[in-house]
Amino acid sequence: MCATSTHPEVRGEHIAVGFPGQGSQGPCMGVPWYGHRAWNLVEYAEQHLGRPLVPMLLDPAVPPNGATETQLAVVMVSMMAWSQLEQEVAPRVLAGHSLGLIPALFAAGVLTAKEAVTVASLRALVTEEACRRHPGGMAAVLMPVADAEAACAEHECWVANDNAPQQAVISGTRTGLRASMAAARRFGAADVIQLDIAGAFHSPLMKEASARFQELLQEIDFAPTRAVIVHNAVAHPPGSATDWRAVVAADLVTPVRWRETQLLLARRGLTTFIEAGYGRTLTGIAKRTLDQVRLVNASSPQAITELARTLGRPAPLVRQ
Structure with a gap:
C-alpha cells in the first residue's frame, strides 16, 4: 500500500x-x-x-x-x-x-x-x-508607482521597488533621496518612510x-x-x-x-x-x-x- x-x-x-x-x-x-x-x-x-x-x-x-x-x-x-x-x-x-x-x-x-x-x-x-x-539611501512612499516616478524625475533618485498598488520604494543619492521624499509628500503620498538600508540599492x-x-x-x-x-x-x-x-x-x-x-x-x-x-x-x-x-x-x-x-x-x- x-x-x-x-x-x-x-x-x-x-x-x-x-x-x-x-x-x-x-x-x-x-x-x-x-x-x-x-x-x-x-x-x-x-x-x-x-x-x-x-x-x-x-x-x-x-x-x-x-x-x-x-x-x-x-x-x-x-x-x-x-x-x-x-x-x-x-x-x-x-x-x-x-x-x-x-x-x-x-x-x-x-x-x-x-x-x-x-x-x-x-x-x-x-x-x-x-x-x-556612492553614499545614498532608500525610502518607502505610499503612492502608486507612476507618482513615485514623477517624484524622482528631477533628482538623482529612482524607483527601486514596485511593491503594491499604493506602495513603492525609491532609491538615490542622499541629496536626491531627500528631494524626492519631499516631492512625494507634495504629490500626495499617504506616508514617506526612510528605510534602514545603508545604500541606494536597485x-x-x-x-x-x-x-x-x-x-x-x-x-x-x-x-x-x-x-x-x-x-x-x-x-x-x-x-x-x-x-x-x-x-x-x-x-x-x-x-x-x-x-x-x-x-x-x-x-x-x-x-x-x-x-x-x-x-x-x-x-x-x-x-x-x-x-x-x-x-x-x-x-x-x-x-x-x-x-x-x-x-x-x-x-x-x-x-x-
Missing part, C-alpha cells in the same frame, strides 16, 4: 513561499532559532566566513548594522526558516524579494548552504564598497558593484533549479537554463517588480502565501495586493509547527 503524503500541497493547497529582503531585519532576529537544529547553519556560516554572526542575531545591544550585517542576518534567518519549513510543506512556487532571491535559490537547490552563504557574503562585500563610494549607483559581483560569482556553482522560481514577474520552471549568475548580479541595479510578481503568483492559483524569515514585510505588502489569499509568517519553529497543523484546512480560491 502506498503511503499518503502529509504535505499540504497534496491536500489541495496551492502554496507559494517568499523570502524577504534587506530592510526586514530587527534586533534579536535569531532568538527563536537558537537551540533549534537549524542553528547549525549559523555555526557553519561562522566557520566558513571566519567571522562572528551570533551577536548580531541574539544580542539586543548589537542588532545587525550596515550593509554586510543586515544582508547576512536576513539570509541566515530565512535559510533557517526554510530548513524546517521544507519538512512541512511542498510549495508550488518560490519567490525572493531582492536579497531574498539568495535563500530562494537555496530552497530550490540552485545553491548549497555553503554557496548561499558565500553569495550573500560577496553581495555584502561589493555593496558595502558601493555604499562608501539604482544606477550600484552599477559598478553589479559588474564586480558578476565577476566574483564566476567561482560559484549554480545548479539547475528543482522548483519553480518566480523572479521579478518571470517564472523559471524546474531545470530551466536560467543564467542565475547574471540574474543575481543584475538584481543590484534592476528595480524589484514585486507587485507584478505577486499578481503572477495569484494567476497561478495561489491560495496560501508563506513568508519564510524574520518579520512580516512580505505578508504586509501582500495584504495591499492579494485578495482571498491566506497569509502566513514562518518566522519561528513554533510558527512553522502551527502552520503544519492548520494548512490542511480548506482555503478560499484566489479571485481571478
Whole structure:
C-alpha cells in the first residue's frame, strides 16, 4: 500500500513561499532559532566566513548594522526558516524579494548552504564598497508607482521597488533621496518612510558593484533549479537554463517588480502565501495586493509547527 503524503500541497493547497529582503531585519532576529537544529547553519556560516554572526542575531545591544550585517542576518534567518519549513510543506512556487532571491535559490537547490552563504557574503562585500563610494539611501512612499516616478524625475533618485498598488520604494543619492521624499509628500503620498538600508540599492549607483559581483560569482556553482522560481514577474520552471549568475548580479541595479510578481503568483492559483524569515514585510505588502489569499509568517519553529497543523484546512480560491 502506498503511503499518503502529509504535505499540504497534496491536500489541495496551492502554496507559494517568499523570502524577504534587506530592510526586514530587527534586533534579536535569531532568538527563536537558537537551540533549534537549524542553528547549525549559523555555526557553519561562522566557520566558513571566519567571522562572528551570533551577536548580531541574539544580542539586543548589537542588532545587525550596515550593509554586510543586515544582508547576512536576513539570509541566515530565512535559510533557517526554510530548513524546517521544507519538512512541512511542498510549495508550488518560490519567490525572493531582492536579497531574498539568495535563500530562494537555496530552497530550490540552485545553491548549497555553503554557496548561499558565500553569495550573500560577496553581495555584502561589493555593496558595502558601493555604499562608501556612492553614499545614498532608500525610502518607502505610499503612492502608486507612476507618482513615485514623477517624484524622482528631477533628482538623482529612482524607483527601486514596485511593491503594491499604493506602495513603492525609491532609491538615490542622499541629496536626491531627500528631494524626492519631499516631492512625494507634495504629490500626495499617504506616508514617506526612510528605510534602514545603508545604500541606494536597485539604482544606477550600484552599477559598478553589479559588474564586480558578476565577476566574483564566476567561482560559484549554480545548479539547475528543482522548483519553480518566480523572479521579478518571470517564472523559471524546474531545470530551466536560467543564467542565475547574471540574474543575481543584475538584481543590484534592476528595480524589484514585486507587485507584478505577486499578481503572477495569484494567476497561478495561489491560495496560501508563506513568508519564510524574520518579520512580516512580505505578508504586509501582500495584504495591499492579494485578495482571498491566506497569509502566513514562518518566522519561528513554533510558527512553522502551527502552520503544519492548520494548512490542511480548506482555503478560499484566489479571485481571478
